[in-house]
Amino acid sequence: MSVYDAAFVNTELSKPTSIFGLRLWVVIGILVGSLIVLTLFLLSLCLTSRHRSKAHKAQPKPTTDSPTPVISKEIQEIVHDLHVEIGKPDHRVVVYSDRASSGESKGTLNSGCETASYGSGNVVGPEVSHLGWGRWYTLRELEAATNGLCEENVIGEGGYGIVYSGILSDGTKVAVKNLLNNRGQAEKEFKVEVEAIGRVRHKNLVRLLGYCVEGAYRMLVYEYVDNGNLDQWLHGDIGEVSPLTWDIRMNVILGTAKGLAYLHEGLEPKVVHRDVKSSNILVDRQWNPKVSDFGLAKLLCSENSYVTTRVMGTFGYVAPEYACTGMLNEKSDVYSFGILIMEIISGRSPVDYSRQQGEVNLVEWLKTMVGKRKAEEIVDPKLPEMPASKALKRALLVALRCVDPDATKRPKMGHVIHMLEADDLLVRDERRTGRDTSRSDPDYQQDDHVVVKIADKHLNEGTSDTSEGDTGRNHHQPTRWR
Numbered sequence: 001m002s003v004y005d006a007a008f009v010n011t012e013l014s015k016p017t018s019i020f021g022l023r024l025w026v027v028i029g030i031l032v033g034s035l036i037v038l039t040l041f042l043l044s045l046c047l048t049s050r051h052r053s054k055a056h057k058a059q060p061k062p063t064t065d066s067p068t069p070v071i072s073k074e075i076q077e078i079v080h081d082l083h084v085e086i087g088k089p090d091h092r093v094v095v096y097s098d099r100a101s102s103g104e105s106k107g108t109l110n111s112g113c114e115t116a117s118y119g120s121g122n123v124v125g126p127e128v129s130h131l132g133w134g135r136w137y138t139l140r141e142l143e144a145a146t147n148g149l150c151e152e153n154v155i156g157e158g159g160y161g162i163v164y165s166g167i168l169s170d171g172t173k174v175a176v177k178n179l180l181n182n183r184g185q186a187e188k189e190f191k192v193e194v195e196a197i198g199r200v201r202h203k204n205l206v207r208l209l210g211y212c213v214e215g216a217y218r219m220l221v222y223e224y225v226d227n228g229n230l231d232q233w234l235h236g237d238i239g240e241v242s243p244l245t246w247d248i249r250m251n252v253i254l255g256t257a258k259g260l261a262y263l264h265e266g267l268e269p270k271v272v273h274r275d276v277k278s279s280n281i282l283v284d285r286q287w288n289p290k291v292s293d294f295g296l297a298k299l300l301c302s303e304n305s306y307v308t309t310r311v312m313g314t315f316g317y318v319a320p321e322y323a324c325t326g327m328l329n330e331k332s333d334v335y336s337f338g339i340l341i342m343e344i345i346s347g348r349s350p351v352d353y354s355r356q357q358g359e360v361n362l363v364e365w366l367k368t369m370v371g372k373r374k375a376e377e378i379v380d381p382k383l384p385e386m387p388a389s390k391a392l393k394r395a396l397l398v399a400l401r402c403v404d405p406d407a408t409k410r411p412k413m414g415h416v417i418h419m420l421e422a423d424d425l426l427v428r429d430e431r432r433t434g435r436d437t438s439r440s441d442p443d444y445q446q447d448d449h450v451v452v453k454i455a456d457k458h459l460n461e462g463t464s465d466t467s468e469g470d471t472g473r474n475h476h477q478p479t480r481w482r
C-alpha cells in the first residue's frame with residue numbers, strides 16, 4: 001500500500017459516524033470485539049451442554065426399569081396381598097435368568113474368589129434409599145465388601161440365599177444375603193424383608209442396613225452378628241459342657257421374647273415372623289439374642305388373622321392350627337416360641353428321629369416328663385449347672401402355655417415377657433437371700449401344680465384337633481403334630 005492509500009484509509013477511518021459521533025475505527029473495533037465475545041460465549045455454552053449430556057448418559061437413567069422406584073411400588077403392593085411359596089433351591093447359582101437381558105453382568109459366581117465382572121461399571125457410593133430408611137448399595141460395592149462374593153466369606157446358606165460376611169468401605173462389618181433366583185421366590189423374600197424389617201429398630205432384631213437391586217440381583221445387607229446362631233450352640237459340636245449357662249439361656253429366651261413382642265405389639269401393621277426357630281436366633285459375644293430371617297414374615301393389620309393356602313415355616317415349630325387350617329396370626333409365632341423355649345431348656349431338637357419312640361417329638365416327650373414329675377430330667381445334660389427348681393418350672397410353665405393347642409389361650413408375647421421377668425426377679429431374690437424357697441413357698445408349690453396340670457391337659461387334648469387326615473392343603477405338614 002502506498003503512502004497515499006494509507007493516508008486515505010486513515011482519513012476515512014477517522015471520520016465521525018452517525019453512531020454517537022464515534023469515529024469509524026472505534027465502531028469497527030466495538031463490532032469485532034462484540035463478535036469475539038459472542039463467539040466465545042456460544043462456544044462455552046456448547047461445551048457445557050456436551051459435558052452435561054455425557055454425564056447424564058453415564059448415570060443409570062431413572063426409567064421404568066430403574067430399580068428403586070419399581071421395588072418401592074411393588075413393596076407397597078405386597079402389604080395387601082402376598083402369598084409366599086415354599087421352595088428351596090437345589091443349586092447355588094447367584095446370577096439370575098434375566099441378567100443377560102439386562103445387559104449388566106455376565107457369568108456365574110462360584111467357588112473361586114476372583115472378582116466377577118459387573119457390566120454396569122459405575123462406582124457410586126451408598127445412596128440413601130428411596131424407601132425412607134437404610135441404604136441402597138451398588139452391586140460393585142457389595143462385591144468389594146465380600147471379596148467378590150468369595151467362598152471364604154460364606155457364613156451360611158439358608159433356603160433362600162447364601163449369606164456372606166463383608167466389610168464396607170467405611171469399615172462396618174456386615175452380613176450380605178444374596179438371594180437365590182428361585183422362580184420369583186427371591187423377589188418375594190426380598191420384598192418381605194425390606195418391607196417387614198426395613199424400618200424396624202430393636203436391639204433384639206437383626207437390623208437391615210440396606211439392600212442392593214441391580215439387574216436380577218437382590219441382596220440384603222444386615223448388621224453382622226458375630227457369635228453364630230442358637231442352633232449351632234445348642235446342637236453343634238461344642239464338647240461335653242455347653243458354654244450356655246442357665247442364665248444365658250434365660251437371657252436368650254427373654255431377649256427373643258422382647259424382639260417378637262415388638263413385632264407383634266409395637267408395629268402397625270404388626271409383623272408375624274412365621275419362622276421362629278433356633279437357627280434364626282443369632283447371638284453376639286455377650287449372648288444377646290437377635291431374631292433374624294424375616295423372609296417368611298407376614299404383615300397383618302391390627303386384630304386380623306390371615307388364611308393362607310400354603311403353610312410356611314419349619315418342621316417341628318409350626319403351630320397345629322396354622323398347619324391344619326392355614327389360619328395365621330401372631331399366636332403361631334407364640335407357639336414356635338414355646339417350642340424354642342423347650343429346645344433351649346432341653347438341648348433337644350423339636351423333632352429328632354434318632355431318639356427312641358416317645359421321645360422323637362419334643363413337645364410330647366416334655367409333657368410326658370412333666371406329667372411324671374420328672375422336670376429335672378428334661379434339662380440339657382450339657383448345662384454346666386442345674387437351674388433352681390423354681391426357675392426351671394417357671395420356664396416350663398411359660399413354654400407349655402405358649403404351645404397350648406388352643407391358640408386363643410396362648411399368652412401374648414408381652415405377657416410372656418412379664419412372666420419371664422417376674423421369674424427372673426424371684427430367682428435373683430432367692431439367690432440374694434441364699435434360701436431355697438422351693439419347698440416352703442406356696443407360690444412355688446402352686447407353680448409346680450400348674451405346670452403338671454397344664455402338661456396333663458395338653459396331653460389329653462393334644463391329638464383331637466390334629467388328626468392325620470387333615471393334611472391335604474399344606475406343604476410342610478408333618479403327619480402328626482403331637
Ligand SMILES: Nc1ncnc2c1ncn2[C@@H]1O[C@H](COP(=O)(O)OP(=O)(O)OP(=O)(O)O)[C@@H](O)[C@H]1O
Nearest residue numbers: 155156157158159163175222223224225229279293
Ligand atoms: N446378620 C447376620 N450376621 C451373622 N450371621 C448371619 C446373619 N444373618 C444370617 N447369618 C448366618 O447365615 C446363615 C444362613 O442364614 P439364613 O437366614 O439365610 O438361613 P437359615 O435361617 O439358616 O435357614 P432357612 O432360611 O432355610 O430357614 C445362618 O447360619 C446364620 O447364622
